Amino acid sequence: MKKNFLFLAVAAIGFASCNSGFKKSDGGLLYNIHEDKEGANIKAGDFVVMNLVVKNDADSVLNNSYDQGMPVITAVPQPQYKGDVVNGILLLSQGDSATIRVNIDSAKAGNHIPKDFKGKYLTYQVKIEKVIAKGKLSDQVFQGRVTELFKTETAKMEKAEPGKIQKYLDDNKLKATKTASGLYYVITKEGSGPKIGKADSAVVNYTGKLIGGKIFDTSIKEVAQANKGLYNAMRPYKPIRIAVGVGSVIPGWDEGLQLLNKGSKATFVIPSKLAYGQQGAGPIPPFTPIVFEVELIDIVHPDPNAPKPAALPQMPMQQPASK
Structure with a gap:
């Protein structure tokens, strides 16, 4: 799941518009929290369900989980470098929405984006739909809750x-x-x-x-x-x-x-x-x-005059695997 999360981090560039209303964090990270619900902030190791819209400097949509019909469901990794988008995710809680802009220079310095990648920001419009907090839960209980989360989300998709x-x-x-x-x-x-x-x-x-x-x-x-x-x-x-x-x-x-x-x-x-x-x-x-x-x-149409393939030796039929 971590690979999928980091793939999104190199999948697009952010808006070229002004940074009005944004706060600045380490590594040039910019964030603007639009909805700030009550609840504990996300921590590395938690599991989240979130919708993402990713745009480039020309305001073109490069990734949109709404269009794909499925939110991103992933474990939250530790930040890999200063200014990592994960740092912005860790500022949010269940129900929050935000725009997070990652400085391209920080991403390049951390070797998390190709050196020739163009643009000034990687930008994410994020909506946190659900959080499964690891906290003090045993691994068995936590994994059980994550499994149940996947079942619930896929059932929603099937029904919809x-x-x-x-x-x-x-x-x-x-x-x-x-x-x-x-x-x-x-x-x-x-x-x-x-x-x-x-x-x-x-x-x-x-x-x-x-x-x-x-x-x-x-x-x-x-x-x-x-x-x-x-x-x-x-x-x-x-x-x-x-x-x-x-x-x-x-x-x-x-x-x-x-x-x-x-x-x-x-x-x-x-x-x-x-x-x-x-x-x-x-x-x-x-x-x-x-x-x-x-x-x-x-x-x-098939050629009726084409030579027939040579007969293969008959093999015993494979029995279906027992369940």
Whole structure:
């Protein structure tokens, strides 16, 4: 959990606006507490649930836990250097909100940010939602409370998912069709010819995003370049080819692609049970619905004259692990 916390500390730069209303601490740290609730301040070793919005000098949002649909849940580490954002977190208690600005020079001096990183501040808008204080609790009791916290937070996300999907559809005025599995789809451009079949391969351009709008992946170079931090110069941006109906992609894609014919464009709104479920994946939190804009460029049919693969020796079936 500490790595995730420190990753956020090097993920973005802060506002370039004036520092009016801010107090100054060691290492050039600036902080402005907007809500100051009663209660003990957070201590290193405590566990916190907090929402974060991170912006750069151009006021562009680089990280937003609200858009991701999941707060940051982490153990609070010891500060690693003077002016560390952790020092600002330790000034807060449950229910507090604040803006914390970390001086870039202090972060560079502590080797917690690349030397060529541009900007004057790392800035966080923080809302402390919940604190599990370690205090004098035994490790066993403390870990039990942390485990229960994770269960509670994930249960909240699972319960909220249908509402998030409906809000996305309403906000974007999408008249989507819902399949029996729970996939929502809208055909935005009709193609021609027969629909793709299970034995076929799809050649697809796509853009994937969270329902908050943040794009996490795309096969289209121009889209990647237009979204800061997404473009990878080493990646060959082009349509991908995938086998359909064989489980090589998430279930929402397997089902959705079979609704299309060549030339079709569609929007898939995919619930987590047809995507990455309770585990999540990379930038996709647990129980998070995702959206894909897809274009079926081509359908590749299997070659009936292709040589059959050599038969492999039959192996005993693996027995399922006992529970």
